Structures are given as structure tokens and as C-alpha cells.
Amino acid sequence: MYSELGASEVSWAGKTYPEIINTAETPGSILVVPVGSIEQHGHHLPVATDTILVDAVAHLGAERVSDELPILLTPPVWTGYSPHHMPFGGTMTVEHRTLLTLLEEVADTALENGFDALLFLNGHGGNASLISSAVSTVGVAHPEAEILGLTYFQLADSFIDEIRESELGGMAHGGEFETSLMAHLRPDLVSDGDATYWEEPYDRAGDDLLHGGPLSVYRTFDEYSETGAIGDPELASAEKGEAIYELLGDELAVLLRTVHDQTT
Incomplete structure (x- = not known):
């Protein structure tokens, strides 16, 4: 189970070192590094939401292809770049350069085992540009390997309109999607939340989880919301969550198969 360190069949943490090396040295091998955060998610979700979700999706996708190709997942990198959440309590963040260095060094040492590809799977929007930077710097340092990065919820772009009920701005930080x-x-970690839709004054900036714009804007989250959450958690349900989760697993499995094909 993804929530128990080392228990999954694809978990690096539960393997012996000969097992890790054997997987890594098999042609087309893939290592997935989930990257999350510890930050406030309003009054209704835990601060580990991003880490819990990216770890779960990473395991689901990897387990769906584990009988077909050599793949392992590291434990999640639980800290992220979240200074914009600091006005609220409960957030822990590191410097941009610190997290980039951490990802580079994790990749450097992991790739020494012989993996053909490494995917940074990100769970926090504030990490997105940093993940792109890590793909570039690790890619330069390891031209022999396929280095990739993806924010997991972008996998939902092709199907989310069939599931969501909220209007634009209802799926953001702690909104309909994440809730x-x-x-x-983890229903035991969810309580009731109030709706606060994302309102962005710049037309070319992002205003929903899957509706980004070309304009980057920096603001702390207290300028958007009194609770720290943005979106409509009142429209969330476990049934929607199951549908989203299963489809995310399907999409990630497709990507992993493509990565394998690229490296064999």
C-alpha cells in the first residue's frame, strides 16, 4: 500500500540493494521520484495533501505496469517550495536552490545504480518550475539517461471536464479536485470546507488547477483566500475522487510505457 513505506511491490525502500541493482540494470528501467510538499490546505485538508496524493498516484501508475517493465519508486520528497503559503500556519518550505540541489543529488546517486530513465513526478504547483529546472540540470549531468518531469494533476486535462461540477476557479488549492x-x-483526514473561487485579475494568468496561463504572478495565498484554500470543496465526493484516481493511474501507465519504449 502506497501509504506504508516499503510495502509496495514497486517500492525502492522495501528492496534489498541487489534487487534494486537488478531492476535498474534491466533494459528500459525507470525510477520515479515523487515530489510533494507540507503546506496548509485550508481548514478541511491536512498539510501533507500534496505528498499523499502524488505518492498515491505514482504507486498506482507504476503498479499497473510493474508486470511489463522494470520500475521502482523512491519514497516521496515530502518538502517543497511553498513560501506563498507561509502567512498561514502549518507550512514548511525550503529555499528554491535547496530543493533543486536535493533533487539533483537524489538523481545523481539513484542513477548510479543503472536506471535508464528517471521521472520526477510532482504534486505541488509551486514546485512546477523547479521540477523543470531539475530535468534540465540532471539531464545535462546524465546524458545517458532519459530525464523527465511532470506535475501529476496535469494528467487529468483530457478527462476532468467529464467529472467536475465546479465552474472555472473551483479546482485549485484544496478545491473540488484535491478534496x-x-x-x-484518506477520508479520515477530510472535514468540511467552504467554497472560495479563484479570482485572478490578469486575463493571461492561471485561474484554475488545469487552466494555467502564460503570465506568471506571485502572491501569497492570504491575498486569495481567508482560509488558505481556493476552490469548491463542497462539490467534492469520494466517488469523484475514485474516478479521478483511476483515470490518473491509466494516464500515468501510458506515459511510463512510452518512457520504457524510448529507452529500449
């Missing part, structure tokens, strides 16, 4: 996933995966 539904948590209601499915």
Missing part, C-alpha cells in the same frame, strides 16, 4: 481525491484515499 475528492483525499475523500477517496
Whole structure:
């Protein structure tokens, strides 16, 4: 189970070192590094939401292809770059350079085992540009390997309109999307939340989880919301969360198969 360190069949943490090396040296081998955060998610979700969700999706996708290709997952990197959440309590963040260095060094040492590909799977929007930077710097340092990065919820772009009920701005930080996933995966950690839709004054900036714009804007979250959450958790349900989760697993499995094909 993804929530228990080392228990999954694809978990690096539960393997002996000869098992890890054997997997890594098999042609087309893939290592997935989930990257999350510890930050406030309003009054209704735990601060580990991003880490819980990216770890769960990473395991689901990897387990779906584990009979077909050599793949392992590291334990999640639980800290992220979250200074914009600091006005609220409960958030822990590291410097941008610190997290980039950490990911580079994790990749450097992991790739020494012989993996053909490494995927940074990100769970926090504030990490997205940093993940792109890590793909570039690790890729330069390891030209022999396929280095990739993806924010997991972007996998939902092709199907989310069939599931969501909220209007634009209802799926953001602690909104319909994340609350539904948590209601499915960890209902014991979810309580009632109020709706605060994302209102962005710049037309070319992002205003929903899967509706980003070309304009980057920095603001702390207290400028968007009194609770720290943005979106409509009142429309969330465990049923939606299960549907989203299963489809995310399907999409990630497709990507992993493509990565394997690229490296064999």
C-alpha cells in the first residue's frame, strides 16, 4: 500500500540493494521520484495533501505496469517550495536552490545504480518550475539517461471536464479536485470546507488547477483566500475522487510505457 513505506511491490525502500541493482540494470528501467510538499490546505485538508496524493498516484501508475517493465519508486520528497503559503500556519518550505540541489543529488546517486530513465513526478504547483529546472540540470549531468518531469494533476486535462461540477476557479488549492481525491484515499483526514473561487485579475494568468496561463504572478495565498484554500470543496465526493484516481493511474501507465519504449 502506497501509504506504508516499503510495502509496495514497486517500492525502492522495501528492496534489498541487489534487487534494486537488478531492476535498474534491466533494459528500459525507470525510477520515479515523487515530489510533494507540507503546506496548509485550508481548514478541511491536512498539510501533507500534496505528498499523499502524488505518492498515491505514482504507486498506482507504476503498479499497473510493474508486470511489463522494470520500475521502482523512491519514497516521496515530502518538502517543497511553498513560501506563498507561509502567512498561514502549518507550512514548511525550503529555499528554491535547496530543493533543486536535493533533487539533483537524489538523481545523481539513484542513477548510479543503472536506471535508464528517471521521472520526477510532482504534486505541488509551486514546485512546477523547479521540477523543470531539475530535468534540465540532471539531464545535462546524465546524458545517458532519459530525464523527465511532470506535475501529476496535469494528467487529468483530457478527462476532468467529464467529472467536475465546479465552474472555472473551483479546482485549485484544496478545491473540488484535491478534496475528492483525499475523500477517496484518506477520508479520515477530510472535514468540511467552504467554497472560495479563484479570482485572478490578469486575463493571461492561471485561474484554475488545469487552466494555467502564460503570465506568471506571485502572491501569497492570504491575498486569495481567508482560509488558505481556493476552490469548491463542497462539490467534492469520494466517488469523484475514485474516478479521478483511476483515470490518473491509466494516464500515468501510458506515459511510463512510452518512457520504457524510448529507452529500449
